[in-house]
Amino acid sequence: MKYLAEFQDPGLARRLLDDIHATATRPWALMEVCGGQTHSIIRHGIDQLLPEQVELIHGPGCPVCVTPLEMIDKALAVAALPEVTFCSFGDMLRVPGSGRDLFRVKSEGGDVRVVYSPLDALEIARRDPGRQVVFFGIGFETTAPANAMVVHQARRLGVRNFSLLVSHVRVPPAIEAIMRAPHCRVQAFLAAGHVCSVMGTDEYPELAARHKVPIVVTGFEPLDVLEGIRRTVHQLERGEHRVDNAYARAVRAEGNPAARRMLAEVFEVTDRAWRGIGTIPASGWRLAHAYRDFDAEHRFGVTGVTTEEPAACRSGEVLQGLIKPRECAAFGTTCTPRTPLGATMVSSEGACAAYYLYRRLDPAAPPSKEAAPVG
Known part of the structure; x- marks a missing residue:
């Protein structure tokens, strides 16, 4: 892929790190709100290469991980109906609900x-009009436009046996909730480049000004992340709190106008529950009234579901950035990718999965600042 090697260049990474080391004079806590960035940070050891004054806090940036247990249980209930073909991306199938997951429903005949x-x-719904076909629509602003478009297409084509189980969430209200939390230590944010490529940066200046935090839009390759951190540290040291686009090759201030128009037509903003965090006002989308007939919750009457998180699972604290995954007693022992207690161990973007995959297993051993260079 073009530019892949350039954005993993060890020499350039060293120069960016030297600048960060030379600039940081005080303790700073930065949060990335993107699971892809978390995995890049842990995979390449970026957090281990930073000066000890700079701490990276992993936020609720994994779309699978923040899907609430209640919604997982609703998905399980719908998927088990004999008249339903339930469709999902693969990373949702092993996310544990209250008593089983979608793989178990499948093994039981669903x-x-x-x-x-x-x-x-x-297309499955079009080929088999006698079946009810449901798609599990989860995620941030990145996946929402495609799901809005498919509902728009279903209505245009008259495909009445298709519906969407919606659990979409929005990043800016989550940043607001994080900053208002009583134990918040976050002093700056690395904003997710793919989210901003869709939505632009319109909602961030007010957040940065109100909470006096720098927000730097950042990509996902090692040099992207390091440049985002470098710009953030420079702002913090100067006492600034601006929105800065360090991912200009993909992000424009206005985002993607066509995608935003589709979102505005098909969805409406609503309060949404986040797994491990709770309900955040105006933090999600649901289908607008004109598209309500394609709402799987409405169609199948899956309401009144009550849930309780496993007591041993501390994924909620991980998602809020209160602890690192290896600070959980279950991590790597009773909770592994094969026997997960929570979604953060299952998802390909989950922080617990990143720590397990890249062998950050020992809670007692502090990360070494002598890790090998990026690349």
């Missing part, structure tokens, strides 16, 4: 299918 696009689910 028609559960992995698809690679919501359009695949729509």
Whole structure:
């Protein structure tokens, strides 16, 4: 892929790190709100290469991880219905609900299918009009436009046996909730480049000004992350709190106008529960009234579901940035990718999965500042 090697260049990484080391004079706590960035940070050892004054806090940036247990249980209930073909991306199938997961529903006879696009689910519905086909629509602003488009297409084509189980969330209200939390230590944010490529940066200046925090839009390759950290540390040291776009090759201030128009037509903003965090006002989307007939919750009447998180699982604290994964007693012992207690160990973007995959297993051993260079 073009530019891949350039954005993993060890020499450039060293120069960025030297600048960060030379600039940081006080303790600073930065939060990335993106699971892809978390995995890049842990995989390449970026957090171990930073000066001891700079701490990276992993935020609620994994879309699978923040999908609430209540919504997982609703998905399980719908998927188990004999008339339903339930379609989802693969990383949702092993997310534990209250007593089972979608793989278990499938093994018990449920028609559960992995698809690679919501359009695949729509095509299944078109080919088999006698079945109810449901697509599990989760995620941040990045996946929401495609799911909005598929519902728009279903209505345009008259595919009445297709519906969407919606659990979409929005990043800016989550940043607001994090900053208002009583034990918040976050002093700056690395904003997710792919979210901003869709939505632009309009909502961030007010957040930065109100909470006096720098917000730097950042990409996902090692040099992207290091440049985002470098710019953030410079702002913190100067006492600034601006929105800075360090991912200009993909992000424009206005975002993607066509995607935003589709979102505005198909969805409306609503309060949304986040797993491990609770309900955040105006932090999600639901189908607008004109598209309510395609709402799987409405169609199948899955309401009144009550849930309780496993007592041993501290994924909620991980998602809030209160602890690192290896500070949980269950991490790597009773909770592994094969036997997960929570979604943060299952998802390909979960912080617990990153720590397990890249062998950050020992809670007693502090990360070494002598780790090998990025690249």
